[in-house]
Amino acid sequence: MKKENLFLFSYSLASIGGPLALVAQFSNGLSPLDVLLSSILFLPTVYIIYRVTAEIKGGKGLYEYLPNKFNTAFIYFWFFSYFLYLSYTVDYIVYYILQLNGVLASFTLVSLTVAVSLIVLTNSELLFLLFSSFLQILFSIPIGWQMRDLSLNFSQILPTSEVFICITLTPFAKNGKDDSKVVFYAYFIAVGLMAISTLFVVPKLIFYVSSFSAFSLIIVEFYAIKKIVNNKVIVLAFSAMTLASLINPYTYYLYTIVPSLASLYVSLGIFFSSVALFKKGILRLSSIVSLLIVAYGFYTSLDFSSLSVLVTEVVSLFAISGVVAYKLLNS
DSSP states (O other), rough: OOHHHHHHHHHHHHHOHHHHHIIIOTTTTTTHHHHHHHHHHHHHHHHHHHHHHHHHSSSSSSHHHHHHTTTHHHHHHHHHHHHHHHHHHHHEEEEEEIIOOHHHHHHHHHHHHHEEEHHHHHTTHHHHHHHHHHHHHHHHHHHTTTOOOOOOOOGGHHHHTTTHHHGGGGGGGGOOOSSSTHHHHHHHHHHHHHHHTTTTTTTHHHHHHHHHHHHHHHHHHHHHHHHTSHHHHHHHHHHHHHGGGGGGGHHHHHHHHHHHHHHHHHHHHHHHHHOOOOOOOOHHHHHHHHHHEEEHHHHHHTTOOOHHHHHHHHHHHHHHHHHHHHHHHHO
């Protein structure tokens, strides 16, 4: 595989959530058939990402592919979502995956923040993701794992398909010389490892190691964001937000993940709606399927269990909508 293709493959593999995250965090309670059906449902979205990656000339991903007006609306929701993703994913690693607390948790959070910043500022993202891909695939191989009983869970097919949604970041790794078919290779390998893992009881160690997968996703998101905004500014803002989360990490995580997910689904809804309107044939049909997944994702992102979180989510969406409307009216 050529160097350019290897980088795009590594980026795409990490963006899916990383095979290690799919194996350790999402495969529990599923069967190989559940994963297969979920991956088939999501395949039209992968096809669109493949086409976008093949057709764009630069590295601004979905933003570059969209027509004027649509790309303005898209980028504000998209940026808001992934900017929050950066910091709360660090909290997720420290407090939810590694389950640390006290001084050790604070030290780990600061260390991860510094590590992310150094990788981004030295433009080492793709080299890191190459190493990350190898490590994640290695730990996803079920050597010595215990077999478990299987049961079909068809109610989880649609929710499971949503865990692949960050593969939509892949076009941001476009460098003009790569072969977009590697998007399919990354997808099938990740799904295959996830399906195999459902046959086994995933060891607790693998769950802890999957923090590396979440860390890699931060790097993927940063690489995409800095294609739009100056990387030094984003690194400073990211560091400030992450350190501020130490005041109350659990509350911070709750009040950032919900509006972030809702905003992400709005941005992808804008993108797939544009494809449905302006493209024909397989692309249009694929975008309609993708819109159904996105609509379900948006619905599940609404947190009706907490009024304050729901209000935060709704206010955030209306605020971004107001900024978008202002920009479009004055453009």
